[in-house]
Amino acid sequence: MVRVAPPRTVSAAREWPKARMTSRSAPNARQCSSSASPAGLPARSCHRVSAWTPWRARWRSSASVWAPPSQGLASSRTTSTAFFVANHAFELAAVFVIFLSMLWNIVCPVIGGLQTIPDDVKSAALVFKVRGWRKFWYITLPALFPFIVTGSLLAWAQGWTIVIVAEVLHTYVPNGNASQDLLGLGSLLVDANAQGKNGVFLAALAAMILLVTLLNLAVWQPLLHLSQRFRFD
Amino acid sequence: MTSADTPIVLTRVSKSYVKPPVLVVHSVSLAIARGEFFCLIGPSGCGKSTIIKLIAGIEAPTSGVVRRPDRLGMVFQSYALLPWLTVRANVAFAARMSGLDRGHVEATTDLHLRMVHLEAFAARYPRELSGGQRHSVSASPGPSPSSRRCC
Numbered sequence: 001m002v003r004v005a006p007p008r009t010v011s012a013a014r015e016w017p018k019a020r021m022t023s024r025s026a027p028n029a030r031q032c033s034s035s036a037s038p039a040g041l042p043a044r045s046c047h048r049v050s051a052w053t054p055w056r057a058r059w060r061s062s063a064s065v066w067a068p069p070s071q072g073l074a075s076s077r078t079t080s081t082a083f084f085v086a087n088h089a090f091e092l093a094a095v096f097v098i099f100l101s102m103l104w105n106i107v108c109p110v111i112g113g114l115q116t117i118p119d120d121v122k123s124a125a126l127v128f129k130v131r132g133w134r135k136f137w138y139i140t141l142p143a144l145f146p147f148i149v150t151g152s153l154l155a156w157a158q159g160w161t162i163v164i165v166a167e168v169l170h171t172y173v174p175n176g177n178a179s180q181d182l183l184g185l186g187s188l189l190v191d192a193n194a195q196g197k198n199g200v201f202l203a204a205l206a207a208m209i210l211l212v213t214l215l216n217l218a219v220w221q222p223l224l225h226l227s228q229r230f231r232f233d
Numbered sequence: 234m235t236s237a238d239t240p241i242v243l244t245r246v247s248k249s250y251v252k253p254p255v256l257v258v259h260s261v262s263l264a265i266a267r268g269e270f271f272c273l274i275g276p277s278g279c280g281k282s283t284i285i286k287l288i289a290g291i292e293a294p295t296s297g298v299v300r301r302p303d304r305l306g307m308v309f310q311s312y313a314l315l316p317w318l319t320v321r322a323n324v325a326f327a328a329r330m331s332g333l334d335r336g337h338v339e340a341t342t343d344l345h346l347r348m349v350h351l352e353a354f355a356a357r358y359p360r361e362l363s364g365g366q367r368h369s370v371s372a373s374p375g376p377s378p379s380s381r382r383c384c
Contacts, residue, residue, distance in 0.1 A: 118311060118313065120309035120310065120311045120312070120313035121313050121315070123286070123289070123291045123307075123309065123313070124307070124309060124313040126289075126290065126291055127289050127290065127291065127305060127306075127307050128326070128327040128330050128331070129330070129331065130330045134330065138326075138330070139315070142315070142317050145317075229316060229317050229358065229360075230316060230317045231316060232316055233316065233360065
């Protein structure tokens with residue numbers, strides 16, 4: 001769900017190269033040097049502004065990859081997320097970020113799990129002429145079941161961390177602002193924390209803990225118990 | 234052509250491995266008739282298991298000819314049972330995979346279970362059996378009662 005008018009994002013996105021130009025011409029630095037001597041500002045605050053500007057410019061130029069096609073290889077996450085955002089698919093953008101972060105938690109254990117199928121079982125499949133999709137469906141997939149469950153559990157745990165970032169769209173959408181954030185536990189936690197709403201923050205935290213505990217008891221514990229049967233000794 | 238009635242015939246079969254380079258089986262010839270009880274005896278590492286793998290078709294011979302029946306049962310040293318299937322489903326597995334109809338599979342499975350005296354354990358899982366019982370389960374699967382067995 002989006003809180004405030006999405007069309008703003010597109011126009012902001014289209015104007016992006018201009019915004020980068022202005023940040024590269026570094027008005028902050030000039031402003032700093034001109035205002036530092038007459039107003040007698042301490043040198044430290046001046047340093048902070050000038051140190052922050054190039055960092056910001058660098059971040060923006062890496063995030064602007066989706067706008068000019070000449071930027072070459074770039075993080076696919078930034079590119080695809082921007083694609084979702086440009087098409088107003090804000091939920092999909094968040095889902096995509098969470099999916100990418102969760103995927104490898106499942107893929108890696110499954111690759112390792114392939115090694116656990118005993119040679120004798122592979123030979124038996126050969127002798128009994130179990131091949132192709134039948135071998136996959138009746139031998140490989142059940143053998144991988146414990147690893148899929150373990151991987152899913154790890155992915156799910158990581159998902160709770162990533163959801164805090166993923167729903168707060170303005171942290172990774174170029175020129176994004178807080179109004180684009182999705183309504184969810186993650187953005188609720190971040191926004192309540194930023195706005196100092198301690199009651200909301202604690203309530204969201206309690207809801208998250210409750211959800212994690214209930215799903216653990218209702219889904220993961222039974223699945224882990226069941227997966228024990230699928231392990232080779 | 235081979236069929237279920239063809240005896241097992243090995244003609245001057247050799248098997249060598251490249252890594253590490255070793256000649257395991259050197260020009261072995263033997264014939265096993267249908268219904269024959271055949272024992273292959275030798276010290277450890279002399280190639281008994283390799284010959285069985287050659288007969289089962291798990292390994293291809295480096296030279297020579299192996300003639301085997303289409304349907305062959307085999308007992309593996311580490312049982313090769315699927316831990317997520319019950320004893321009954323494990324026994325039925327080979328018959329099911331060979332595409333027999335359900336009634337035939339059920340009948341074959343019942344017969345196999347009776348042959349190895351494990352009717353009472355049909356609903357158990359392999360993990361719940363003793364080593365000897367597991368070997369019995371492992372010895373029973375085969376696409377049909379007429380299939381040959383290599384242990």
